[in-house]
Amino acid sequence: MPDTEEIDGDNYVSPRYLAGSTCDADPALAPLLALGFDLHHDNLANAYVTAPDHRVRLGFLPEGDDDGLWRISAYRDRFAPPAWGVSFNDTAPTEFVTAFTTALAQAYTAGPDIYLAEPDLKDPELGAFDAVVPLIKNGWQFQHPRWGVMELQSPDGMATCEYTTGRLDPEKELTTLEARWHLWGGPKNGYARWYATATTNTPTALVKAITQSVSDPAPLPRWRDSMLLGLRQAAQLTPITPPAPPVPTPLDVQRALTRRPPAFGTRSVPRWSTATLPPAPAAPRTAARR
Numbered sequence: 544m545p546d547t548e549e550i551d552g553d554n555y556v557s558p559r560y561l562a563g564s565t566c567d568a569d570p571a572l573a574p575l576l577a578l579g580f581d582l583h584h585d586n587l588a589n590a591y592v593t594a595p596d597h598r599v600r601l602g603f604l605p606e607g608d609d610d611g612l613w614r615i616s617a618y619r620d621r622f623a624p625p626a627w628g629v630s631f632n633d634t635a636p637t638e639f640v641t642a643f644t645t646a647l648a649q650a651y652t653a654g655p656d657i658y659l660a661e662p663d664l665k666d667p668e669l670g671a672f673d674a675v676v677p678l679i680k681n682g683w684q685f686q687h688p689r690w691g692v693m694e695l696q697s698p699d700g701m702a703t704c705e706y707t708t709g710r711l712d713p714e715k716e717l718t719t720l721e722a723r724w725h726l727w728g729g730p731k732n733g734y735a736r737w738y739a740t741a742t743t744n745t746p747t748a749l750v751k752a753i754t755q756s757v758s759d760p761a762p763l764p765r766w767r768d769s770m771l772l773g774l775r776q777a778a779q780l781t782p783i784t785p786p787a788p789p790v791p792t793p794l795d796v797q798r799a800l801t802r803r804p805p806a807f808g809t810r811s812v813p814r815w816s817t818a819t820l821p822p823a824p825a826a827p828r829t830a831a832r833r
Contacts, residue, residue: 552764554780559756560702560728561778562636562763563735563770564612568603571613571640574648575601597621599651599658601644605633613640615647616717617658626659627745628717629753634729634771635737638763639756646752660746668693671706674724674750678704681758697758701777702728704754716742724750726757735773 556562572592576582580601581593587606594600598621602614612633616625631640650658662670671693675683678695683704686694693706705725716722724741739757741750767780 550764550783552766552783554765554767554782555762556765556770556774557760557762557779557781558697558699558702559636559638559759559761559763560697560737561774562638562765563729563737563774564634565637565765566769567637571637571644572601572603574641574645575599575651578648578651594651598655599647610634615643619655619659624713625717625742627742629739629741629745629749631739632737634735635739636763639739639753642752642756643749646749650746650749658746658749660748661744662747668706668708670747674747674754675704675706677751677755678758681760683758697728701730702726702757704757711743713742716740726753728757730773730777733771733773735771735777 551565568590572582572590575592575594579595580599581595582590584590589606590603592601592603598618600616600618604612604614607614610632611630612635613631614628615630616628618624619626629643631643647658675693675695682698683695684698686696691708693708695704696702703726707721707723707725711721711723720738720740722740723743724745725738726740727736727738729736739753741753762781764783767775770778
């Protein structure tokens, strides 16, 4: 367990899909920067990360045109449209983005056959099922079937994952919520809702990194006063307190009882003083006998 001084927060938030963003991009950028990805900023403080071969690009866009804070895409040809794209909005827990970029860094290291791997075109739903396995294992339930949509919902009904079948418009997948994968969570009303999308050709392993993080039962640390009100009201907050001192073992007690006293005791030693004391009063004289 990490030291409480190292935990960035004063409360644990459960379930984690109600934690909200940390507003700190560094943890999510770190896996890609460690591989030598180039980082630069524009004059609006948006950040852009590009792979050495320019086939993977990430945008962190706090000053973008919409609420799509994170936009990640991969390319077979650097001058062609993206092969796939993933997005997270500005209230998505940063840990979800970090889980994705960590998996992306591993896939990029393995090569384009991995990070550009297309789902099985003969049976794409089979690959999709592999990505929802973490949700099922953590208690998410399939909802009433709708034509062309596979939907799972968290046990409390406050997070949802949708997979849409059939042919989709590639342009809309990249620019709207009409993507192959659409996950969201949070209170139904207000600005605390988050979403994540992934387009048709996003490798299943990368989508699975998101679903694993979203459904992970482990809570996330947050500063209570920095959370949106809707999240504080909907989530379970557990204060982070310093760990209790360890309980002494029977061996510790025995050692304490058998410990020998010091060889020399201590005693009080008066200090010298330079202060002048008043003379003591003279004793009364008695009359001499005659």
